[in-house]
Amino acid sequence: MQTRRIAVIPGDGIGIDVTKEALAVIQTVCGVTGDAVRTTEFDFGAERYLASGVSLPDGTHDMFRRDFDAIFMGALGDPRVPDMAHARDILLGTRFALDLYANQRPIRLLHDDLCPLTGRGRRDIDFVVFRENTEGLYVGMGGIFKKGTADEIATQEDVNTRKGVERIIEHAFRYARDNGRAKVTMSDKSNALRFGHDLWQRVFAEVSERYPDIESNHLYIDALALQMVKNPAQFDVIVTCNMFGDIITDLGAALQGGLGMAASGNINPDGVSMFEPVHGSAPKYAGKNIANPFGAILSAQLMLEHLGLAKAGLLIEKAVIGCIEAGETPRELGGSLGTREVGAAVCRRIEELGG
Ligand code: IPM
Ligand code: MN
Numbered sequence: 001m002q003t004r005r006i007a008v009i010p011g012d013g014i015g016i017d018v019t020k021e022a023l024a025v026i027q028t029v030c031g032v033t034g035d036a037v038r039t040t041e042f043d044f045g046a047e048r049y050l051a052s053g054v055s056l057p058d059g060t061h062d063m064f065r066r067d068f069d070a071i072f073m074g075a076l077g078d079p080r081v082p083d084m085a086h087a088r089d090i091l092l093g094t095r096f097a098l099d100l101y102a103n104q105r106p107i108r109l110l111h112d113d114l115c116p117l118t119g120r121g122r123r124d125i126d127f128v129v130f131r132e133n134t135e136g137l138y139v140g141m142g143g144i145f146k147k148g149t150a151d152e153i154a155t156q157e158d159v160n161t162r163k164g165v166e167r168i169i170e171h172a173f174r175y176a177r178d179n180g181r182a183k184v185t186m187s188d189k190s191n192a193l194r195f196g197h198d199l200w201q202r203v204f205a206e207v208s209e210r211y212p213d214i215e216s217n218h219l220y221i222d223a224l225a226l227q228m229v230k231n232p233a234q235f236d237v238i239v240t241c242n243m244f245g246d247i248i249t250d251l252g253a254a255l256q257g258g259l260g261m262a263a264s265g266n267i268n269p270d271g272v273s274m275f276e277p278v279h280g281s282a283p284k285y286a287g288k289n290i291a292n293p294f295g296a297i298l299s300a301q302l303m304l305e306h307l308g309l310a311k312a313g314l315l316i317e318k319a320v321i322g323c324i325e326a327g328e329t330p331r332e333l334g335g336s337l338g339t340r341e342v343g344a345a346v347c348r349r350i351e352e353l354g355g
Pocket of ligand 2: 246247250
């Protein structure tokens with residue numbers, strides 16, 4: 001049997017708390033399904049950065065590529081590193097270095113009670129956002145001129161390449177086709193950003209022609225934000241640029257019951273991919289057994305499914321839904337369980353479902 005090798009970076013703050021539970025869930029579910037998974041933990045994060053001045057040692061990305069099938073990450077960010085230098089190196093650096101161009105962020109409501117919209121429920125909120133993850137405003141091109149003077153100029157380049165735009169749009173359509181989704185919505189701001197997003201318009205028109213079986217439509221990003229709240233049921237798959245994808249997936253997290261519920265995968269379809277909850281490191285809740293581990297656990301689900309372990313993924317999902325239905329939830333969701341108790345409840349349900 002093939003052993004899946006997973007590199008684990010718990011990171012900072014509550015990342016450490018929720019990763020522990022996600023790993024326990026992975027071990028439990030693989031015990032039930034008989035899948036073989038080996039996890040190796042790395043202490044990359046603020047502590048190590050502050051002690052050594054190094055965020056990611058040389059050769060780390062090559063090692064990930066060579067020795068692992070996937071990477072699981074908790075969260076990064078620490079008040080002792082106010083400029084987030086280590087977080088940028090480790091999180092954004094890995095997205096770039098491993099060319100994790102498809103940031104897959106499912107927006108799925110698991111229980112009607114978690115929905116912040118009146119009159120909406122599970123059947124209304126079930127779509128997937130594909131955020132371009134290697135270009136746009138995130139490439140770090142630009143500069144500051146006459147810093148600190150009244151004439152200061154700061155530029156931040158928005159980079160959109162033909163190849164980059166085409167592969168994320170293509171990925172979204174392929175995902176729709178492979179997963180029984182009827183429609184792909186592309187969102188940009190081409191009414192104002194006449195160059196970069198003109199490219200998105202043209203490429204989207206081209207790629208959508210290759211998928212005549214999939215409906216396609218377009219919404220400007222401001223209109224999309226409104227429609228996500230007004231009528232989220234219209235969406236199946238959304239594809240958008242890095243910056244807009246960042247923003248709308250926080251909005252999407254709110255639709256699912258909060259940032260603590262949102263999972264994500266940073267995918268390179270031809271290489272090693274990285275999985276992480278959408279939430280941050282929330283330093284003030286770190287180590288207090290109060291963080292919501294569901295986002296991390298659902299990210300583990302995404303990872304196992306990506307690694308071909310569909311049965312394990314389904315068991316995790318059923319167990320999480322079972323917990324929410326039974327009120328076995330953290331305080332954030334109105335329950336009374338701690339991080340560890342939620343993790344244990346998910347594990348117990350997986351064993352019951354499997355046994
Ligand atoms: C996310 C985060 C990151 C991003 C930050 C921490 C740089 O908000 O993964 O959504 O903007 O991509
Ligand atoms: Mn974000």
